[in-house]
Amino acid sequence: MNIALVTSSAFPGKDWSDRDTPLLRAALEEQGCATQVLSWDESPGIDWTAFDVVAVQSPWNMWLKLAEFREWVESLHRQGVRLANQYPIIVGGMSKEYLPQVEQHGAKTIPTTVVRPGEGIGAIAAETLARAGRDFGEHAVVVKPISSGGTLGAARVTEERELVAKLAAFDQAGVTACVQPYVSTIDSLGENGIIMIEGEFSHAITKDAILAPGRAGTQFHPNARTGYTEHGEDLADIHATYDAYLKTVPVHPVSVRLDFLRHPVTGRLLLLEIESVAPVKFFHLYPAAAARYARSLIAVTAGSPLVRR
Incomplete structure (x- = not known):
């Protein structure tokens, strides 16, 4: 059985690190699987269809080049590559919509206001700050791109003027944003x-x-x-x-x-x-979970997609 573990050519920040993949790789190899660790964005000529399953582990520079990552995932989907988390799970998870x-x-969720380019920023800023104060006791919100990870592009804001400026910057860049109350x-x-x-x-x-x-x-x-x-x-x-x-x-x-x-x-x-x-799974804190997840990846190769009824 041959399993690809997918990472990035580089991570968005110097403090980002993938501690899961080495432990998962060891667990898979202990269970008799061959593994390769490959970058989604720097593996030219790779035949992804040759793998029994492709597990997307740490493609985190995707947040800086979303269009390219989506095209890569769609390419695998078109080729019939078996992804651990399947295509609709990955694509759906790329936006907090x-x-x-x-x-x-x-x-029960933290209320999320989606702000698309061209929408009325002033009214949204006033309402989201008021709602944060009313429902959570503090006039503070987090504003960030709708597609982001690791607080990339995120800021905690307490003033309406600053929130308007942040949303205006996203609007000018053509980026959909989201605003959530900062829960103290x-x-x-x-x-x-x-x-x-x-x-x-x-x-x-x-x-x-x-x-x-x-x-x-x-x-x-x-x-x-x-x-x-x-x-x-x-x-x-x-x-x-x-x-x-x-x-x-x-x-x-x-x-x-x-x-x-x-x-x-x-x-x-x-x-x-x-x-x-x-998703980071923190296998360094729970080593037994790496073996459990390895068994799940092996099981993926044997079964058909589990479709929701």
């Missing part, structure tokens, strides 16, 4: 990442805020650590969120990561985003 859809299917619990409790493998809760991590006031942080999962502080209704919230997500996609993913923050009043988990293109 899925968040309002997931909310419509019953997930991330500063004290961190952000929780829930890794799902084959539809089941595998493991959880907590990481620090990047955009906290006065904090000079990293852009890549600062202080990631095992586990999270559980509350009584957490598992129900996690499974309800995942079930809502499944209603928005035509096939089941092999693995995604659900990122949550806690509501400052109710303590309930609120979905921040779903990482489905190339």
Whole structure:
């Protein structure tokens, strides 16, 4: 069995690193698989159809050249290449426009306002800041490109004038943006990442805020650590969120990561985003999960796509 693990020719920042792929590669080879680690953007002449499965691991410079990455994924799809997370999962995960859809299917989310070029920026800025203050107790929002990762292009904003300027810059560049309330619990409790493998809760991590006031942080999962502080209704919230997500996609993913923050009043988990293109799974914190995911990739080669009924 021959499996390709896909990375990038370079990462967007000097602090970005892929710690999952070496551990996954070792786990696959322990189970008798041949593996190759290849860059999606710098592997000329590669016959991707020669692999039993292609697992997109760390193509993170994609956020800087989205059109090229999408064309690469579409090329693989046209050729019938078997992707671990299938084509609609990857393409759908490239834009956070899925968040309002997931909310419509019953997930509790951090409200996401999508701002397309040409829309009324002033009214949107005023309303989103007012909503943040009304619903979350602080007139602060995060504004970022609708297609981004690792806080690339993101900023925490507290003033309407600054938010208008940020949105105007996106508008001028022809970039769709999104605005979310800045939920202050991330500063004290961190952000929780829930890794799902084959539809089941595998493991959880907590990481620090990047955009906290006065904090000079990293852009890549600062202080990631095992586990999270559980509350009584957490598992129900996690499974309800995942079930809502499944209603928005035509096939089941092999693995995604659900990122949550806690509501400052109710303590309930609120979905921040779903990482489905190339979710970091933090195998260095949970080595056994690498072997589990390796088994899932092997199973992908034996089965037909799991279509949602």
